[in-house]
Amino acid sequence: MTSDALTPESSAEFDLIAAAIAGRTGIPFRPRAASPVGGGSIHRAWHIDDGSRHYFVKANALAAAPMFAAEAQGLQALSAAAVVPTPTFVTLGQTPTQAFLVLDYLDLSALDRAGGARLGAALAQLHRVSGDSFGWREDNFIGATPQFNAPHPGWPHFFGERRxxxxxxxxxxxxxxxxxxAKGYAIIERIGGLFIDYQPAPSLLHGDxxxxxAAQTREGTPVIFDPACYYGDRETxxxxxxxxxxxxxxxFAAYRAAWPLDSGYETxxxxxxxxxxxxxxxxxxxAYLGQAQRMIEGLLRELKR
Structure with missing residues (x-):
């Protein structure tokens, strides 16, 4: 197998990943090439193939295993909704030094105008998949940060306390x-002021x-991935x-045409x-502190009106 700046460093690690793929699919898999895939800021990723089958592999330190498990669960939830395509989950596991996640590899490019419109309409359909309460079946992650999802019937409370x-x-x-x-905590205490005339339903969200x-295939089919799923306000x-x-x-135009946003969205x-x-x-x-401060100050001004 050839590699370009391959990490995990040893081909033995990829042999273990290949064995996991074969074990899940029931078909022997002997990768002949592994090419790094960019775009992520937390994990490392590769496109591996045996000449006919292609897979996308994400890897990180063993401590990342819960993140990969949560990502797999989110992808499976989005796939079960059968509205917006996602990469197919294949397997996940661990080598002696790495945790890994394997998905079917898709040749993707940035959304063009037509792909964006298709995704907007499809996302509106996804958001019509509703849960019984706000939250998720278990905690997951937003990037590498824990995201707390204990269900609650009230959205303002959930967003203030869980987000x-x-x-x-x-x-x-x-x-x-x-x-x-302390100013941020004051927003939480007054958060109900932003929901006086608005009661969102718990929609299935991508979350990140x-x-x-988001991207599209060569055929123009939109695809979403790397979710942080939960049931919440679709506006998020x-x-x-x-x-x-x-x-x-x-x-945005296609989304609003399929399901217009409430007039208070901008607030x-x-x-x-x-x-x-x-x-x-x-x-x-x-680098993000100044922006956070401006947002907090602006929200407090809005809530004092």
Whole structure:
């Protein structure tokens, strides 16, 4: 097998991964090539193949095993909804030094106008898959950060206590000024003010829908991946899709045509994106602190009106 800057370093590690693939599929698999795949900031990834079958492998230290298990569960939940295509889960496991996740490999490219429109319409259908309460069957991860999902019947309570409060606590541990964290806690105490005339249903969410987690196949079929699934307000997926850019305008237009957003969405959008900006601060450092501070101050002004 050939490799380009292959990590795990030894071919023996890939032999173990190949054996796991064969064990799950029931077909012998002897990879002849492994090519690194970029795009991720947390895990390492490769495209491996035997000339006819192609797989996508993600690997990290053994401590990452729960992250891969949660990702597999999320992909399977999205697949079961049968609305938006996802890479097919193959297997996961561990070598002596690595945890790994294996998916079917897809040759993907950035969403174009048509692909964006297809994804927007499909995402609206996905959001119509509803749960009994807000949350998920177990905790999972947003990036490498734990995401707490104990179910609750009330959305404002769930988002304040399961999303914002943990991120604020992590931020305090990571050196954020106590006064700013206290302002974040004040938002949680007043959060109901953003939901006076709005009661969202618990929609099945991707949960981490930035443009790097969506693409299209050569045939133009949209695909989503790297989920952080839970049942929540559908506005959160749209808010994050807007946060970092990268989605074609056709995506948003098609979504709104299929299921218009509530008139209060623009007011709640900073609340939902504060979760992700705090998470980026906790994962990647101070470059996101100023943005978090501006969002907190803006939300407090809105809640004092």
């Amino acid at each position: 914002l409060r943990p991120q604020l606590q992590f931020a305090l541990q990571n050196g954020v000024d106590k006064a700013l964290v 829908l930035w443009s790097g987690n 997926d749209i808010a994050m899709a807007e946060l970092f850019g990268g989605f074609p305008s056709s995506f 709640r959008k900073p609340l939902y994106n504060l979760y992700h900006i705090l998470n980026h601060f906790n994962l990647f450092g101070s």
